[in-house]
Amino acid sequence: MSGLIEGYLGVTEEGKKSKMPAKLDYYQSATGLFLGLFMWGHMLFVSTILISKDFMYTVTKMFEGSFLFEQPKPIIVTIAVAFVFTIFIIHAMLALRKFPTTYKQYKVLKVHTVALNHDDTKLWFIQAFTGFAMFFLGSVHLYILMTNPDKIGPYASADRIVSDWMWPLYILLLLAVELHGSIGLYRLSVKWGWFDGKDAKATRVKLKKAKWVITAFFLILGFASLAAYIKIGIEHKANYGEKYQPTTSISQTYVYDYKGVLS
Numbered sequence: 001m002s003g004l005i006e007g008y009l010g011v012t013e014e015g016k017k018s019k020m021p022a023k024l025d026y027y028q029s030a031t032g033l034f035l036g037l038f039m040w041g042h043m044l045f046v047s048t049i050l051i052s053k054d055f056m057y058t059v060t061k062m063f064e065g066s067f068l069f070e071q072p073k074p075i076i077v078t079i080a081v082a083f084v085f086t087i088f089i090i091h092a093m094l095a096l097r098k099f100p101t102t103y104k105q106y107k108v109l110k111v112h113t114v115a116l117n118h119d120d121t122k123l124w125f126i127q128a129f130t131g132f133a134m135f136f137l138g139s140v141h142l143y144i145l146m147t148n149p150d151k152i153g154p155y156a157s158a159d160r161i162v163s164d165w166m167w168p169l170y171i172l173l174l175l176a177v178e179l180h181g182s183i184g185l186y187r188l189s190v191k192w193g194w195f196d197g198k199d200a201k202a203t204r205v206k207l208k209k210a211k212w213v214i215t216a217f218f219l220i221l222g223f224a225s226l227a228a229y230i231k232i233g234i235e236h237k238a239n240y241g242e243k244y245q246p247t248t249s250i251s252q253t254y255v256y257d258y259k260g261v262l263s
């Protein structure tokens with residue numbers, strides 16, 4: 001606790017300049033980097049529905065340990081979500097330090113933003129706003145998945161999106177996370193100078209372009225996936241709750257003899 005107070009005041013109990021703000025900043029960057037990269041993998045996983053229901057089903061079962069155990073173990077998903085949820089909460093807690101906490105502070109920030117008219121300051125505002133929205137939107141999604149790990153799949157996910165009314169939340173969450181994530185990764189690259197070349201200004205222009213390309217790519221992929229789940233969810237409405245039966249099973253290996261007979 002004294003560490004947090006030290007971080008807030010910027011001085012140690014002995015009156016020396018505290019290293020705590022730098023440490024907290026580092027943890028915020030590290031948790032943000034983890035979440036940003038995790039989201040790239042996550043969106044690719046969710047978009048497997050665009051290839052086929054069977055493919056999405058196969059990937060889902062892999063996350064339940066199908067390659068290790070005969071019976072799927074949804075508890076693995078619960079543990080993975082709990083881990084991501086913890087990082088998400090730590091990241092949000094660390095970000096709280098940077099939020100304006102009074103209307104006066106907010107006004108000062110706004111006046112500076114207008115006066116500076118700098119793109120990166122505007123990006124900071126978008127990031128703060130989308131981050132705030134994700135406190136609520138992200139927590140709902142993570143809690144539901146953590147407590148329903150066996151209800152992920154082509155039908156279960158589509159039913160959740162349509163019949164359980166998750167689609168409005170996902171539209172907002174998708175917009176928030178894609179803006180927040182790519183701005184965050186851009187700001188990390190600038191802050192820590194990961195891709196710095198000889199001309200820092202030119203690097204920044206390139207990074208900003210890359211940021212928009214990445215945002216557009218994941219938004220298109222995300223909305224296309226959401227549309228696919230919504231279509232399946234509408235078609236499956238009458239059979240809400242029914243589990244998907246794959247047309248080709250990953251746990252079964254079929255052996256054909258030379259006459260083509262299944263044994």
Ligand code: HEM
Binds near residue numbers: 088223224
């Ligand atoms: C281990 C943690 C996570 C797992 C297992 C997971 C899993 C899933 C699954 C299965 C879907 C498909 C819809 C559904 O079944 O309800 C989905 C959609 C989505 N998730 Fe996650 N998620 C995780 C973390 C996150 C986080 C941290 C965020 C952002 C804060 C997020 C944002 C979204 C969004 C925006 C969608 C809708 C995307 C679309 O349909 O295109 N997820 N997630």
